[in-house]
Amino acid sequence: MSFSITTWNINSVRLRMPIVEQLVLKHRPDILCLQETKVPNDLFPLAPLRAMGYEHIIIHGQKGYHGVAIASRVPLAEDHRQDYCNVGDARHISAVFERGNRRIRLHNFYVPAGGDEPDRTINPKFGHKLDFIEEMKNLKASAEPNTSAILVGDLNIAPLEHDVWSHKQLLKIVSHTPIETDGLIEVMKRGGWHDLMRQHVPANEKLYTWWSYRAKDWEAADKGRRLDHIWSSPDLGPHLQRIEVLKEARGWERPSDHVPVTVHLSL
Known part of the structure; x- marks a missing residue:
């Protein structure tokens, strides 16, 4: 049986609920993970998600900023919210679900973007991002006995050369600087994580999930990044x-600058 999980930085779930509905109507993922929901828990739009069959929803939000959510067709248990860097941001949520005889811990992350200047001495946002990644290095894929793990989300780093449109031109641009890319690769290595998106897509092949709002014609320019x-x-x-990678969603009405990414697993 195929089981699907979609991750999507929606950039305001209330504003963009129509395209969430568009995604679900067409693709019907079993679990939908959202980032940058930008809504406190008491105002989160539970009703439309439940109407689409997502009866199990866990949320971790705050007013106007950040926010993560997991909406599922299957039961969720043992939900947990980690306060990375101890600043009170809603950037992580996890829960356990079962499929067949397999127990799986699902993590949903929204890593700080890091601002525009890749220098923590003059840009505290970049320092926050580096500290967040450093703390993520403690997260192990094998942390719980007899439990598999999946990690999804907007990690705001394009770690490989072909995860960006121009490796050379973006080496000094936040999201692709060596200190960030080395850090994220170290998170994977230390934690024993496997990059499912690159399992069937060679590292020398371009792969993007984000296209800037600043591009006049994002599709023609195709200056993307895998964030x-x-x-x-x-x-x-x-x-x-x-x-x-649902690239067409970048062209939907009032789109996010990120597109949905879905993993299909035989579970």
């Missing part, structure tokens, strides 16, 4: 069927 990620514990690698 959104799906990782897993190694045991789930053999169960990967395919990954879908």
Whole structure:
């Protein structure tokens, strides 16, 4: 049986609920993970998600900023919210679901963007991002016994050369600087995480999930970055069927600058 999980930085869930509905109507993921929901918990739009069959919803939000949510067709248990860097931001949520005889911990992250200047001495936002990534290095894919793991979200870093439109031109641009890319790769290595998005897509092939609002014609320019990620514990690698990056969603009405990414697993 195929089981699907979609991750999407929606950039305000209330503003963009129509395109969430458009996604679900067409693709019907079993679990939908959203980032940058930008809404406090008491105002989160639960009703439209439940109307679409997502009866199990856990949220971690705040007014106007950040925010993550997991909406699921299958039961969720043991939900947890980690306050990375101890600043009170709503940037992480996790829960356990079961599929067949397999128990899986699902993490949903929204890593800080880091501002515009890649220098923590003059840009505290960049320092916050680096500290966040440093703390993520403690997160292990094998943290819980008899439990597989999946990590999704907007990690705001394009770690590989072909995760950006121009490796050379973006080396000094936040999201692709060496200190960020080395840090994220170290998160994967230390945690024993497997990059599912690159399992079937060679590292020398371009792969993007984000296109800037600043581009007059984003599609023609195609100056993208892979900021959104799906990782897993190694045991789930053999169960990967395919990954879908829904590029067309960038052209939907009132779009996010990120597009949905869906993993299909034989579970």
